[in-house]
Amino acid sequence: MKSSAWLDQIGGRLADQMRFLLEADRLKGVIRLNHIADGSRRENTAEHSWHLALFAMVLSEYAIEPVDIWRVVQMLILHDLVEIEAGDTPLHLTLTDTGQAEREQAAADILFGMLPSEQGQAFRAMWDEFETAESADARFAKACDRLQPILLNHVVGGGTWNVRPDFNIEMEKSLTQRIALGSPTLWAAAETVFADAVANGWLKPAPTPAA
Amino acid sequence: MKSSAWLDQIGGRLADQMRFLLEADRLKGVIRLNHIADGSRRENTAEHSWHLALFAMVLSEYAIEPVDIWRVVQMLILHDLVEIEAGDTPLHLTLTDTGQAEREQAAADILFGMLPSEQGQAFRAMWDEFETAESADARFAKACDRLQPILLNHVVGGGTWNVRPDFNIEMEKSLTQRIALGSPTLWAAAETVFADAVANGWLKPAPTPAA
Numbered sequence: 001m002k003s004s005a006w007l008d009q010i011g012g013r014l015a016d017q018m019r020f021l022l023e024a025d026r027l028k029g030v031i032r033l034n035h036i037a038d039g040s041r042r043e044n045t046a047e048h049s050w051h052l053a054l055f056a057m058v059l060s061e062y063a064i065e066p067v068d069i070w071r072v073v074q075m076l077i078l079h080d081l082v083e084i085e086a087g088d089t090p091l092h093l094t095l096t097d098t099g100q101a102e103r104e105q106a107a108a109d110i111l112f113g114m115l116p117s118e119q120g121q122a123f124r125a126m127w128d129e130f131e132t133a134e135s136a137d138a139r140f141a142k143a144c145d146r147l148q149p150i151l152l153n154h155v156v157g158g159g160t161w162n163v164r165p166d167f168n169i170e171m172e173k174s175l176t177q178r179i180a181l182g183s184p185t186l187w188a189a190a191e192t193v194f195a196d197a198v199a200n201g202w203l204k205p206a207p208t209p210a211a
Numbered sequence: 212m213k214s215s216a217w218l219d220q221i222g223g224r225l226a227d228q229m230r231f232l233l234e235a236d237r238l239k240g241v242i243r244l245n246h247i248a249d250g251s252r253r254e255n256t257a258e259h260s261w262h263l264a265l266f267a268m269v270l271s272e273y274a275i276e277p278v279d280i281w282r283v284v285q286m287l288i289l290h291d292l293v294e295i296e297a298g299d300t301p302l303h304l305t306l307t308d309t310g311q312a313e314r315e316q317a318a319a320d321i322l323f324g325m326l327p328s329e330q331g332q333a334f335r336a337m338w339d340e341f342e343t344a345e346s347a348d349a350r351f352a353k354a355c356d357r358l359q360p361i362l363l364n365h366v367v368g369g370g371t372w373n374v375r376p377d378f379n380i381e382m383e384k385s386l387t388q389r390i391a392l393g394s395p396t397l398w399a400a401a402e403t404v405f406a407d408a409v410a411n412g413w414l415k416p417a418p419t420p421a422a
């Protein structure tokens with residue numbers, strides 16, 4: 001920030017909120033492993049979050065149980081903010097990652113702590129709810145978060161399905177099957193996408209058992 | 212799309228909705244005139260829409276009258292989708308632009324027409340409400356849409372305030388003063404930002420009357 005005199009002049013709650021909103025801008029610079037649909041470049045987490053909000057708005061009718069779609073959308077707008085401090089941990093690398101949960105908790109303390117306390121606590125509670133995924137709203141939000149990269153991988157003909165040479169449909173299903181907890185209909189659609197990707201050679205089939 | 216066999220297999224409403232969600236991905240490639248906060252590159256409209264949703268969530272307490280913040284956020288997520296077909300028209304160039312409204316109406320017909328009809332009509336109604344800005348919810352959504360680029364211009368030390376050599380604070384105020392219709396508090400903050408920008412030489416002062 002080249003000058004913060006204006007923030008001192010505004011002061012109080014509003015200045016804290018504006019500082020938070022400018023800090024949040026950094027999410028546009030957090031780059032994910034997957035590409036956008038035209039294949040031209042990798043996706044950043046801010047535009048990913050927008051896309052997920054749109055997924056939730058369009059697909060809410062497929063939730064396994066009634067959800068408060070406004071709460072779902074709030075979770076999706078907030079859920080990846082911690083990546084500003086903690087970085088993105090691609091789903092396909094979580095099999096070997098350690099320490100990410102602790103880094104994200106510390107990041108949430110810092111980021112949501114920039115806001116007026118009751119507002120920061122409300123946002124933090126929404127983020128915690130998404131992370132633990134024990135409510136219907138959070139399960140549907142997680143389903144959207146898992147579904148979107150599947151469609152993007154398919155549309156670019158492989159994408160993150162190629163980042164590990166041994167990666168195959170069984171591993172992909174184990175990473176994404178929680179979609180079914182939020183929406184069996186969307187999980188069935190994902191399985192259709194996987195089968196088409198295998199048929200096209202973009203996702204490896206299940207390994208055949210040794211003879 | 213390299214293969215659409217999966218969409219034929221899924222079929223029905225859900226296939227139409229997924230086609231729409233993949234088409235919407237193109238918003239990530241619509242580049243705005245202003246830069247992101249670190250100044251490294253220009254902002255795209257998808258990440259801008261996410262940022263606006265966050266602005267609305269954080270700043271709702273400053274709305275001039277009670278708003279339904281969920282409706283505000285839906286408008287902000289949807290409001291720029293037409294740019295996929297019609298392109299971005301920078302606010303600072305609207306003084307000379309013609310035909311943009313017609314292009315955007317045609318784009319809305321195409322895009323929202325991809326969805327199941329009752330859903331497409333609901334989204335279209337939300338978009339129309341934002342465009343006409345006659346409801347309290349829409350006026351607050353517009354206020355967020357005008358405020359965000361002001362903060363980004365300030366933080367990069369000029370930004371779109373420099374795109375026309377004759378551009379000055381009076382012209383900027385005339386383009387953004389509708390913030391006051393949604394939130395006098397946020398308009399007062401914007402005026403503080405403008406004054407600080409003039410003091411730093413990032414925005415030209417009002418021209419002095421000829422002697």
Ligand SMILES: [Ca+2]
Pocket residue numbers: 080145
């Ligand atoms: Ca994520």
